[in-house]
Amino acid sequence: MGKGKLIVIDGLDGSGKQTQTKLLLEALSHTGQPVRQISFPTYGKSSALIELYLSGAFGGRAGDVNPYAASTFFTVDRVASYLGDWRADYEAGTLIVADRYTTSNAIHQAAKLSTEQKRAFFAWLDDFEYEKVKLPRPDAVFFLDLPPALGQELMARRYSGDERKKDVHERDLAYLEQCYETAQLAARELGWQRIECSGKGEIKSVQEIHLELVRRVKEICDIL
Numbered sequence: 001m002g003k004g005k006l007i008v009i010d011g012l013d014g015s016g017k018q019t020q021t022k023l024l025l026e027a028l029s030h031t032g033q034p035v036r037q038i039s040f041p042t043y044g045k046s047s048a049l050i051e052l053y054l055s056g057a058f059g060g061r062a063g064d065v066n067p068y069a070a071s072t073f074f075t076v077d078r079v080a081s082y083l084g085d086w087r088a089d090y091e092a093g094t095l096i097v098a099d100r101y102t103t104s105n106a107i108h109q110a111a112k113l114s115t116e117q118k119r120a121f122f123a124w125l126d127d128f129e130y131e132k133v134k135l136p137r138p139d140a141v142f143f144l145d146l147p148p149a150l151g152q153e154l155m156a157r158r159y160s161g162d163e164r165k166k167d168v169h170e171r172d173l174a175y176l177e178q179c180y181e182t183a184q185l186a187a188r189e190l191g192w193q194r195i196e197c198s199g200k201g202e203i204k205s206v207q208e209i210h211l212e213l214v215r216r217v218k219e220i221c222d223i224l
């Protein structure tokens with residue numbers, strides 16, 4: 001049985017991942033190739049610890065929870081989803097598009113560490129999630145590059161200005177700046193493809209970003 005492909009779309013909160021993943025799925029679904037979307041966290045039974053962490057039950061700031069510990073909450077959720085949901089499709093050859101994946105730990109958890117510690121964390125994360133836990137390794141990772149100040153604009157629209165709806169990551173702009181810097185390092189060192197989502201201080205249009213994403217996906221899969 002041939003294995004499918006796994007494409008990951010990641011980025012900061014408010015970078016438009018959900019919209020872009022949906023549009024990419026639509027474009028891919030016209031090709032006749034079996035495709036499906038997955039999203040993390042799953043917010044199902046396996047995400048109980050994630051929900052406690054994000055709601056502030058373990059501390060009101062992201063940094064209150066050790067990055068290695070917090071990462072494992074998300075890894076467990078991914079394993080449950082892989083084994084219980086999409087492994088069969090992946091192994092049967094389906095093209096899977098993931099809205100966030102292990103890459104989100106590289107952005108949001110490594111952000112809590114110094115630069116040298118980030119590099120050690122990336123190596124640990126790669127070994128833990130792909131080699132030890134044996135989650136599938138992505139064929140490509142696309143990082144939607146939108147500075148947090150601009151991402152905040154999109155988030156404000158999503159939450160209609162209600163700060164209480166934000167989780168412990170989203171409500172801390174200084175932490176999101178750290179995430180952004182960490183994502184730049186990860187993109188460079190882990191071979192992610194950066195998709196510029198803004199230019200001259202303005203967010204690019206949804207369609208412009210979509211077309212760029214499709215162009216890059218075409219380069220790695222010959223189905224579009």
Ligand SMILES: Cc1cn([C@H]2C[C@H](O)[C@@H](COP(=O)(O)OP(=O)(O)O)O2)c(=O)[nH]c1=O
Pocket residue numbers: 013040041054071074075100101102103104105108109169170
């Ligand atoms: C999937 C994943 C997410 N995260 C973080 C990124 C986000 O700040 C947060 C919640 O994910 P998010 O996709 O923003 O969920 P929501 O649907 O509630 O907007 O979890 C990690 O730290 N590690 C992970 O592996």
